[in-house]
Amino acid sequence: MAPLKGALGRALLRLFAVQGSYNYERMLGVGVGVAEEPLLRDLADGKYRPAVARGAHFFNSHPYLTGLAVGAAARAEHDGAPPDQIERLREALCGPLGSLGDRLVWAGWLPLLSGLTIAAIALGAGWFAVAGFLIVYNIGHVALRWWALNAGWTYGARVSVALHSPMLQKALALLGPAMAFAVGFALPLAARFLAVPFPRWGQLAAVVTAGLVFLALRWRSDRLNGLRMALGLSAVALVVGLIWQ
Amino acid sequence: MSLALYRIDDRLIHGQVVVGWGQPLHVSFIVLVDDEVSSSDWEQDLYRMGVPPQIEVIFASVDQAAQLFSTWQTDERVGILLVGDIDTAVALAARVPQVRRFNVGGVHHRTGRKERLRFVYLTDDEAAKLRDLAARGVDVTAQDVPTARAVPIGEFT
Numbered sequence: 001m002a003p004l005k006g007a008l009g010r011a012l013l014r015l016f017a018v019q020g021s022y023n024y025e026r027m028l029g030v031g032v033g034v035a036e037e038p039l040l041r042d043l044a045d046g047k048y049r050p051a052v053a054r055g056a057h058f059f060n061s062h063p064y065l066t067g068l069a070v071g072a073a074a075r076a077e078h079d080g081a082p083p084d085q086i087e088r089l090r091e092a093l094c095g096p097l098g099s100l101g102d103r104l105v106w107a108g109w110l111p112l113l114s115g116l117t118i119a120a121i122a123l124g125a126g127w128f129a130v131a132g133f134l135i136v137y138n139i140g141h142v143a144l145r146w147w148a149l150n151a152g153w154t155y156g157a158r159v160s161v162a163l164h165s166p167m168l169q170k171a172l173a174l175l176g177p178a179m180a181f182a183v184g185f186a187l188p189l190a191a192r193f194l195a196v197p198f199p200r201w202g203q204l205a206a207v208v209t210a211g212l213v214f215l216a217l218r219w220r221s222d223r224l225n226g227l228r229m230a231l232g233l234s235a236v237a238l239v240v241g242l243i244w245q
Numbered sequence: 246m247s248l249a250l251y252r253i254d255d256r257l258i259h260g261q262v263v264v265g266w267g268q269p270l271h272v273s274f275i276v277l278v279d280d281e282v283s284s285s286d287w288e289q290d291l292y293r294m295g296v297p298p299q300i301e302v303i304f305a306s307v308d309q310a311a312q313l314f315s316t317w318q319t320d321e322r323v324g325i326l327l328v329g330d331i332d333t334a335v336a337l338a339a340r341v342p343q344v345r346r347f348n349v350g351g352v353h354h355r356t357g358r359k360e361r362l363r364f365v366y367l368t369d370d371e372a373a374k375l376r377d378l379a380a381r382g383v384d385v386t387a388q389d390v391p392t393a394r395a396v397p398i399g400e401f402t
Contacts, residue, residue: 024363025354025366029354057355060256088281091257092292094256095292096295099259100295102260157287160294163291163294
């Protein structure tokens with residue numbers, strides 16, 4: 001069955017903001033409801049409102065793969081599936097989509113490309129490598145979102161068929177080892193690249209900064225964590241570096 | 246070694262269960278007790294997908310669980326028993342007196358439920374059922390991940 005004209009595109013665009021209303025009560029739920037709404041507009045009058053409300057119930061999974069649940073639930077609504085079956089479908093998708101997304105993206109595609117980019121920079125590719133990273137990463141990222149939404153809409157309640165697809169299984173099997181290779185390849189190159197001599201005051205500043213971060217983490221371990229501090233300081237260093245040049 | 250964790254979690258199998266609890270406990274099997282899931286092939290298919298191949302997943306209804314409980318209890322591997330709602334937990338505890346504790350790991354928002362903890366939302370009725378369970382000698386605590394504090398029942402119902 002064909003979706004309403006332009007509805008899949010609208011849902012895809014709205015899915016980019018799926019984490020915008022994240023909260024402990026519904027997690028991604030409200031974002032999912034908003035993204036699903038364009039796909040529900042051609043439902044009969046009495047069905048539209050309860051379907052949108054169902055769409056906004058509790059949901060949590062990997063943000064890039066959430067489209068699969070959005071498409072599947074919208075399709076199941078059109079197929080006239082009973083409400084409690086749609087609720088159960090949504091609940092059953094949280095876990096597998098979360099673990100699939102973690103393996104595919106956070107432990108696969110992202111560190112794989114990061115490793116290759118770091119290696120390329122260490123070998124002298126400079127800003128081209130950074131631009132290449134942003135472009136290639138996001139081609140994969142948006143393609144995954146689009147595939148997920150389409151697969152969900154195509155299969156509806158039988159969406160596990162899409163998750164068993166050989167292409168996906170092959171990607172999972174390849175990405176792990178490829179990621180490990182890229183990061184292993186990048187580490188020694190990055191170490192040599194960073195080991196260029198730098199002045200005494202720079203070394204001192206690095207030691208003092210590390211000490212301050214350590215103290216800050218001990219002091220506010222409830223609010224701060226290593227990753228946030230590292231990202232924040234990297235951003236500051238980047239800005240200072242650009243101004244200083 | 247037998248069952249190391251009895252957990253109430255409405256998302257059933259997800260990362261927190263498989264990685265968060267599964268890894269430190271060295272879990273080799275997960276028993277999922279749910280009357281609806283035990284009779285639904287597509288749901289079983291989806292839940293199995295979130296689990297690495299070396300971990301066995303067993304689906305059972307409350308009736309089947311009551312019959313098979315002793316075999317899980319004497320299994321030499323370590324396992325986790327999961328239920329998706331308070332009613333299933335109460336029914337299981339009533340049928341199987343060896344169930345002496347329940348970990349409330351995640352019960353999320355639904356119409357009529359109030360926030361008790363960040364990961365526990367309960368209707369007044371559900372809270373009363375949990376207190377009943379505790380009054381009958383079952384140790385009920387709320388804890389989402391192993392590194393968090395186990396919150397005693399009196400603090401969240």
